[in-house]
Amino acid sequence: MQQPLGGNIEIFNAKPKRGNPLIGYVPQRHLIDSETNIESLELVRLAYSGRQWGFSLSPQDREAAFGAMKDVGAEELAHRSLNILSGGELQRIFLAEALVSSPQLLLLDEPLSNLDLKREKDLVQLVNNIVRSRNVTALLIAHNINPLLPFLDRVIFIANGKVATGRPEEVLTSESLTALYGVPVEVLRDSRGNVAIIGIEQHHGDE
Amino acid sequence: MAFSVNFVSDLLELFRYPFMQHAIEAGTIVAIIAGIVGYFVVLRRSSFAAHALSHIGFAGAAGAVLFAVSPVYGLLLFTGVGGSAMAVLSPRATNRDVHIGTVLAFMLGLGVLFISLYAGNSSQTYSILFGQILGISSNDVLLTLVAGAIILAVVAVVYRPLLFSSLDEDVAEAKGMPTFLLGIVFMLLVAVATSIAVQVVGVLLIFSLMVTPAAIAQRLAKRPRTAITISVGIALVATWLGLSVAYYGPPYPVSFYITTIVFGFYLLVRFFYRRVRPLRMNKDTLPET
Numbered sequence: 001m002q003q004p005l006g007g008n009i010e011i012f013n014a015k016p017k018r019g020n021p022l023i024g025y026v027p028q029r030h031l032i033d034s035e036t037n038i039e040s041l042e043l044v045r046l047a048y049s050g051r052q053w054g055f056s057l058s059p060q061d062r063e064a065a066f067g068a069m070k071d072v073g074a075e076e077l078a079h080r081s082l083n084i085l086s087g088g089e090l091q092r093i094f095l096a097e098a099l100v101s102s103p104q105l106l107l108l109d110e111p112l113s114n115l116d117l118k119r120e121k122d123l124v125q126l127v128n129n130i131v132r133s134r135n136v137t138a139l140l141i142a143h144n145i146n147p148l149l150p151f152l153d154r155v156i157f158i159a160n161g162k163v164a165t166g167r168p169e170e171v172l173t174s175e176s177l178t179a180l181y182g183v184p185v186e187v188l189r190d191s192r193g194n195v196a197i198i199g200i201e202q203h204h205g206d207e
Numbered sequence: 208m209a210f211s212v213n214f215v216s217d218l219l220e221l222f223r224y225p226f227m228q229h230a231i232e233a234g235t236i237v238a239i240i241a242g243i244v245g246y247f248v249v250l251r252r253s254s255f256a257a258h259a260l261s262h263i264g265f266a267g268a269a270g271a272v273l274f275a276v277s278p279v280y281g282l283l284l285f286t287g288v289g290g291s292a293m294a295v296l297s298p299r300a301t302n303r304d305v306h307i308g309t310v311l312a313f314m315l316g317l318g319v320l321f322i323s324l325y326a327g328n329s330s331q332t333y334s335i336l337f338g339q340i341l342g343i344s345s346n347d348v349l350l351t352l353v354a355g356a357i358i359l360a361v362v363a364v365v366y367r368p369l370l371f372s373s374l375d376e377d378v379a380e381a382k383g384m385p386t387f388l389l390g391i392v393f394m395l396l397v398a399v400a401t402s403i404a405v406q407v408v409g410v411l412l413i414f415s416l417m418v419t420p421a422a423i424a425q426r427l428a429k430r431p432r433t434a435i436t437i438s439v440g441i442a443l444v445a446t447w448l449g450l451s452v453a454y455y456g457p458p459y460p461v462s463f464y465i466t467t468i469v470f471g472f473y474l475l476v477r478f479f480y481r482r483v484r485p486l487r488m489n490k491d492t493l494p495e496t
Contacts, residue, residue, distance in 0.1 A: 036425075046371040046377075
């Protein structure tokens with residue numbers, strides 16, 4: 001784990017450490033080999049009880065796994081093999097894998113990369129549903145904030161070694177983002193109240 | 208040897224000589240162990256490491272012969288050290304093959320040196336390379352049994368963590384699981400399994416018991432325990448059938464029969480068995496060609 005260069009990090013009133021059961025983590029890339037023919041239920045069950053030594057899988061982890069898969073709308077994928085699932089389906093399985101141990105904080109590392117527009121929207125909606133129904137916090141890292149805008153509670157913008165943090169309506173203004181990025185950024189609102197953030201291209205003639 | 212009418216007495220005939228009893232006993236233990244450990248080898252995509260370990264074992268066996276010790280001790284020592292070194296030097300799969308290959312070439316070089324220093328006949332070298340299941344002593348059987356029991360006990364203890372960290376190492380690490388330690392334990396399991404399997408198929412043919420049955424099983428079953436059962440089953444059938452054919456049929460090397468039977472299973476499953484895939488096809492679910 002990376003150590004901070006200065007200051008202190010505390011999470012849930014303790015120093016960060018590996019294996020905190022209050023945190024569920026979904027890495028950016030899972031390496032699932034195309035030959036790995038294992039049903040997805042097995043992965044989620046192992047995420048629940050894989051830390052324990054010994055041989056058996058119990059009915060308890062089966063129940064927990066089915067519960068988590070139900071919450072991400074992946075019950076029908078339970079007996080499918082991981083290597084035949086699509087990117088969007090896998091994403092839901094990995095979400096269930098993180099949820100199965102009932103964490104209070106979900107860490108999602110760029111969950112939207114490699115998803116098309118429709119799946120992107122579905123996933124954001126799904127994470128929002130889980131956050132509200134399971135009462136967990138989701139910390140979601142993304143390069144493109146637009147698909148997330150309707151559901152954000154707080155934003156942390158990091159660019160050029162600078163940080164802007166706060167409620168979306170405070171941070172997401174053309175002025176603050178332009179200052180942060182050092183290039184012109186515009187925050188647009190359409191007729192239905194949807195917000196979109198775009199970087200404005202600088203024409204070479206303008207220099 | 209011709210078949211008589213009585214099938215039972217034919218089967219019992221197999222056990223008539225002590226060398227056949229020893230072969231069947233050791234072969235059975237090795238098949239069970241190789242089938243189980245092989246599943247994790249395939250799941251962790253470590254088949255090159257398993258292959259390399261057996262070759263490293265060759266250097267150890269050749270060294271043991273040089274010092275007039277039983278080859279199996281040389282095998283255990285070299286594969287144990289080599290396996291731990293691999294796990295420590297490249298804990299992550301990235302670029303692992305290059306490190307393994309580098310260590311492997313050096314160790315094989317040592318093996319060549321040991322053979323050239325050994326003035327005796329080369330039949331021991333030959334049996335290390337290709338297996339000598341019909342030359343197993345009752346002591347060897349006992350050693351195989353003890354090693355096999357230890358492997359079974361260790362696998363029973365680390366089963367769930369090892370399975371999870373093999374399947375999803377990043378998340379296992381984030382969950383605070385000892386993935387580094389599990390990597391070493393896994394390599395030691397492979398090392399011991401390889402050392403006892405060498406008696407049956409030799410270092411060059413280890414793939415046929417350690418990797419191929421598990422790879423076939425993984426195509427057939429998507430639950431680990433089912434796959435392990437199938438993997439053990441294939442290894443057992445190949446070993447028993449190989450011994451029987453060599454005993455009753457043309458007296459060619461048993462390891463030749465075992466590798467051929469395993470390869471037959473592989474061809475059968477590879478070309479005549481298609482996994483049922485959902486009809487829905489998009490770019491992520493296209494079957495590999």
